[in-house]
Amino acid sequence: MESKINYRPSFPKKWFVIYTRPRWEKKVDKLLQEQGFESFCPVRNVENQWADRKKIVSLPLFTGYVFVKIDERDGFKVRFIQGVLNFIQYMGKPAIVRDSEIERLKHIMDAYNDVDVVSLSGVSKGDRVRISNGLFHNQEGEVIQIQGKHVLMSFDHLDCAVVTRVPISNLTLTVNPQQHYV
Structure with a gap:
């Protein structure tokens, strides 16, 4: 068997x-x-x-x-x-x-109870960005520092350096007008 x-x-x-x-x-x-x-x-x-x-x-x-x-x-x-x-x-x-x-x-x-996933969307220190939402809507500036979900950025076109903390989700990368691509 x-x-x-x-x-x-x-x-x-x-x-x-x-x-x-x-x-x-x-x-x-x-x-x-x-x-x-x-x-x-x-x-x-x-x-x-x-x-x-x-x-x-x-x-x-x-x-x-x-x-x-x-x-x-x-x-x-x-x-x-x-x-x-x-x-x-x-x-x-x-x-x-x-x-x-x-x-x-x-x-x-x-x-940890405050974990979150943040996409930096390619944003780095020194990048030129435009704010897409919020108090400074459509303002452009430079990323000074990345702090978790926010960036410190300065607006240099206001004849003074105004620094603000902006959520990364409200930023869009801009092309520096002095940069030329071949």
Whole structure:
């Protein structure tokens, strides 16, 4: 009597990044876990102000992304979970995140309650920028210093150096008129 041996070679599980439908990060995280996958959607608590009330809400740290630890064969199953759009690609293959990076991110999320992701959008000290929103709307100046989510900048066209602190999200890079490109 022959017995059937179910042989499934074991592949190491690795962390991948999946791209989700807008505002589906926490739902996808829950659906992945319900399907038996290990997933991680770091969230931060933010106070939202409405006209009549304030409320603390949990928002994903990385908008549109969730981490999932799977072996390569499970990628097909993950793609069919509602809300999953695709894997983030690097050089034509799903991008892999080191275990140590996920552990570091989990540690940071546990240790600090004011974590946020800021895109510097290529803004560097010395860049010429235009303010796209706020009190100094359409004013141009030079970035003096980057301080987290804000920059210190000076406006030199006002016949004096006025320095202000501006959120990076309100800046647009401008081309220096003295620079010529060939």
